[in-house]
Amino acid sequence: MKLRLTVFQNLLVPVVVVVCWEVFGRLGDVPPYLSYPSQILAALWHLAADGELFGAVVVSLYRVTAGFAIGASAGVGVGLAAGLVRGVRNFFDPLVSLLFAVPKIAFLPVFLILLGIGDPSKIGIVAFSCFFPMFIAARHSVSSINKLFVWAAQNMGASRHTLFFRVIIPAAAPEIFAGLRISLAHAFIVLxxxxxxxxxxxxxxxxxxxxxxxxxxLMFAAILAFAILGFVSDRILMAVRARVLRGAMLGTEEKILA
Amino acid sequence: MKEPIGRFIARWYSIPLLLVVWQVAVSSGLVQSRLLPGPAAVVEVLFSQIMSGVLVYHAAVTLGRALSGFALAATVGIPFAAAMARAPLCRNLFEPIFFFGYPVPKIALFPIFTYIFGLGTQSKIAFTFLECLYPIVVSSYFGFRGIRTRLVWTARNFGAGPWTVFWRVVLPSALPAIFSGLRIALPVAIIVVVLTEMIGDSIGLGYYITVWSTRFTFQNVYAAIIVVGVCGFSLDQILVQIRRRFVHEAPDAAR
Known part of the structure; x- marks a missing residue:
């Protein structure tokens, strides 16, 4: 009974909004640019049926995936290297702190000029904006590892290889996932x-x-598709994270968010 | 504490190094200076545009919009998060909206905002408000929820009323989380304003960047990018200073 009440309250606001929108939209009391839900769903269905939506989704998804993959893996790689090696850290730290405050989208004209109007410029700008949050998360994850773990492993004769894959990566993983999540959000905004x-x-x-x-x-249908795409990507990332970090997430409050 | 000159060079050499490489590449004709003007040209434009007041004007527009949206989101978001954390009804009503809406790329809604609020300042502020609201509410909400009940009990035991408990116990313990939410939201505000100005406007730094890039005058584009970066960096530093002033005990300050 208690649970039912909670679920009822949870759904109350969205349902009321959608119903009001639908009713007033049909009555014509809402300005035409707001459309109304059933019309939007019909448009979405129409777009999906004639394949236009599918084509657009594939294009956008390709760009965001490629850009995210390139930018995030570069960010993880360079970030981990910067966390472990002082020379790399000294080279990248000033550059990142210089560029971090700049909205990466401001570089879009530069990317458009250098890479053209097609896929490469989109992938480039997405990768560029994914790199920075990822670099910061990865770099910080390494420097915040408990030194005792590293010393203990070294004491027990772990090679550098073992140390990296069995100690450093697992200890850095939670923060790397936090960085991935931020990067993914940036990827969609920039795209x-x-x-x-x-x-x-x-x-x-x-x-x-x-x-x-x-x-x-049609505009709303495409917006809806874009929102769903972003939402589902985030869910997939969180599912992967839950799988990878089974142990680290026990008893944390983050379950609410995930 | 002055660090030795050698270490200072070791830590900061990469910026001047890249600038020199950039300038040499441009001067030697390796890259087209029309597409990638050298740092000297950029700095020259930067100074003349600041002196003539053009960049100052556009920067003031952008900053005004970003800060208004941000301030609005903070004044609405923090009390709202407190209400959500403390009142179960409020929590049940609004929690799903925030936690399901959080990962949705809200930028997709911007076209709708331009229809409701027009292309000018209003739609930018309203949209910045929405974008900033999410990180502020979510982070503050966890701050208000994570308060140790023992502290509240102690205060009540000493005879503190609900008002005193809120101002002297609840708010100070939630403050670190609130500030980390604000610190996430502030760069978001600037990003969103510049971005929406690039999509469509006739004033602001985003407009400035777009208009000069369509004229292929990239020294102005880079000059504007530098201004955006300086604004973002200084705002973040100001926030860090305010945080230092108000948050006295924050053991996990790094987070």
């Missing part, structure tokens, strides 16, 4: 902006098209 500002394809373009044609149901 959206890049596709909206300069692109001939992808979900961002679909949204801009819907807007230009005053087909607000």
């Amino acid at each position: 959206f902006a890049a596709e909206l500002i300069g692109s001939h394809s992808g979900l961002g373009m679909l949204i801009a098209d819907g807007e230009d044609a005053a087909r607000f149901d």
Whole structure:
């Protein structure tokens, strides 16, 4: 009974909003640019049925995955190296602290000029913005490892190889995942902006098209698709994280967020 | 504490090194200076644009929008997080919205904001508010929830009323988490304002960057990027100073 009440309250606000939106939308009391839910779902269905949505999703997904993969792995690699080796750290720390405060999207014109308007410039800017949060998380994860673990492993005769894969990586993993999550969020923001500002394809373009044609149901459908894409990616990442960090997550409050 | 000059060089050499490499590459004609102007040209433009007040004006517009949205999100978000943490009804009503909405890329909603609020300052502030609200509420919420009940009990035992308990116990113990939320939200505010200005506006640093890149005058683009970076960096430093002033005991300050 208690649980039912909680679930009821949980659903109350979203359901009320959607129902009001639908009712007032149908009555015409809502300005046309807000459309209404059933119309949006119909548009989404229509887009999905004629394959346009699928094409746009594939394009956007390819860009965000490639960019995220390149930027995040570079960030992890260089970040771990910077955490472990002083020379690397001294080289990258000033550069990162210099560039970290700059919104990476400001470099979009530069990427567009250097790599053209197609996929490479989108992948480039996504990778570029994923690199920084990932670098900081990875670098910090190494420097915050409990030195006793490292000393203990060394004492027991662990080789550098063993030390890296059995001590340092597992100890750094939670923070690396935190960095991955931030990078993923950045990837979607930047991808959206890049596709909206300069692109001939992808979900961002679909949204801009819907807007230009005053087909607000289409615009909302594409927005919905984009939101679902971002949400599902985050869920997948969190599922992987829960699998990898089985032990580290026991008894933490983060379960609420995940 | 002055560090030895050798270590100082070892720690900071990479920035001047890259600048020199950049300048040499441009001067020797290795890269086209039209697409990638050298640092000397960028600095020259930066100074002349600041002196003429153009960059100052656009920076003031961008900063004003970012700070308004950020301040609005903080004033609404922190009390809201407190209410969610303390009142079960409020928590049940709004928790799903925040925890399911958190990973959704909210930038996708920006076109709708331009329809509701227009293309100008209002839509930027409203959107910045939304983007900043999420990290502030989520982080503060965990701060308000993670308070050790023992502290509250002790205060009550000493006869503190609910008001005193909130101001003297609850708020100070939640403050580190609140500040880490603010510190996540502040760069987000600047990113979002510059980004939305790039999408469509006629003032602000984002507009400045777009308009000069369509004219292929990249020294102005880089000059504006530098201004954005300096703004972001100084705002973060100011926040760190404020935090130092208000958060007295924060053992896990690094987080």
